[in-house]
Amino acid sequence: MKNLRSLAQLVLLPLLLPLQLGGMLLRVHVGRARSARAEGDRGALSIEMALIVIVVVAIAGAILAAVTSFSNTVKSTVPSTLPKDITPN
Numbered sequence: 001m002k003n004l005r006s007l008a009q010l011v012l013l014p015l016l017l018p019l020q021l022g023g024m025l026l027r028v029h030v031g032r033a034r035s036a037r038a039e040g041d042r043g044a045l046s047i048e049m050a051l052i053v054i055v056v057v058a059i060a061g062a063i064l065a066a067v068t069s070f071s072n073t074v075k076s077t078v079p080s081t082l083p084k085d086i087t088p089n
Contacts (some may be wrong), residue, residue, distance in 0.1 A: 022059045026052060 033048035 013059065018062055019059060020056055024064070025053050026059075 029048050029052045033045055033052065036042075036044035036048055
């Protein structure tokens with residue numbers, strides 16, 4: 001069980017790397033937006049909010065691309081017809 005957990009970590013961590021980088025980028029921009037809001041700088045606040053939206057949309061696009069790619073591979077491996085020896089009721 002211990003080896004299975006470490007194997008899962010070794011496989012999943014590289015796959016989740018883009019999400020981790022996007023999350024860090026999002027935290028940086030949220031921090032800048034908070035400091036701009038505290039200082040009362042509305043121009044910087046709107047720019048930071050626009051960058052946050054761009055990062056969130058990019059993360060959503062990456063997730064959508066991964067799910068689409070996964071669904072295409074599953075669709076090609078799942079047989080679409082029943083074998084001849086199995087008859088439906």
